Amino acid sequence: MQVYRLANAAALAAVVVGMTLGIGVAQAKTDYFIKDNGKAMIPPPAGWTSAVPLIAKANVEKGNSYAQSVCGACHTMTKDGGTRFGPNLWNIVDRPHAHVTNFNYSTAIKNMQMRPWSYQELDSFLFAPQIHAPGTRMPFAGIKDTQTRADVIAYLRTLSDHPKPLPK
Numbered sequence: 706m707q708v709y710r711l712a713n714a715a716a717l718a719a720v721v722v723g724m725t726l727g728i729g730v731a732q733a734k735t736d737y738f739i740k741d742n743g744k745a746m747i748p749p750p751a752g753w754t755s756a757v758p759l760i761a762k763a764n765v766e767k768g769n770s771y772a773q774s775v776c777g778a779c780h781t782m783t784k785d786g787g788t789r790f791g792p793n794l795w796n797i798v799d800r801p802h803a804h805v806t807n808f809n810y811s812t813a814i815k816n817m818q819m820r821p822w823s824y825q826e827l828d829s830f831l832f833a834p835q836i837h838a839p840g841t842r843m844p845f846a847g848i849k850d851t852q853t854r855a856d857v858i859a860y861l862r863t864l865s866d867h868p869k870p871l872p873k
């Protein structure tokens with residue numbers, strides 16, 4: 706019992722410290738859900754577990770076929786692919802939000818223009834677009850399965866002449 710209470714107190718302390726810092730100290734650094742203001746959402750949305758730790762070993766082929774069939778309805782993903790209902794996704798990892806010129810982004814995404822699409826932000830957005838970017842015009846419920854999200858993000862990473870380093 707004593708041990709249990711101590712563990713509980715430590716967890717509570719970690720949450721309090723985490724809230725002060727704006728990130729969850731109890732979690733690994735890459736392991737938090739990012740809100741529209743760029744800060745960690747604590748607690749994260751129900752059902753979310755970070756896909757970031759799974760990206761390095763994710764299945765790019767599965768991510769590819771998922772992306773072609775689901776995202777491809779609205780996005781082109783080739784180098785000079787144009788705009789569909791959504792913007793082109795070439796080089797999306799680490800590229801600033803709302804980067805495609807001539808695409809009529811929502812204010813929600815435009816307001817994040819100063820921030821790159823890090824692995825964390827992609828994970829948050831693709832889990833729940835409306836929680837990461839309230840008011841986004843992307844009419845997509847989100848990928849709730851963590852492994853599938855990791856596969857898709859690992860595939861998005863390959864859409865580049867110089868893919869970004871994999872997250873640890």
Ligand code: HEC
Binds near residue numbers: 780804
């Ligand atoms: C029904 C159409 C639709 C589907 C399906 C869809 N998207 Fe989108 N997506 C959009 C639209 C529209 C936007 C622009 C959102 C805005 O401006 O708020 C967008 C924006 C994005 C952005 C931000 C791009 C930027 O330049 O900042 C990313 C990343 C993205 N989508 C990835 C995906 C992925 C990955 C999938 C598949 C899992 C997907 N989308 C499925 C329509 C869609």
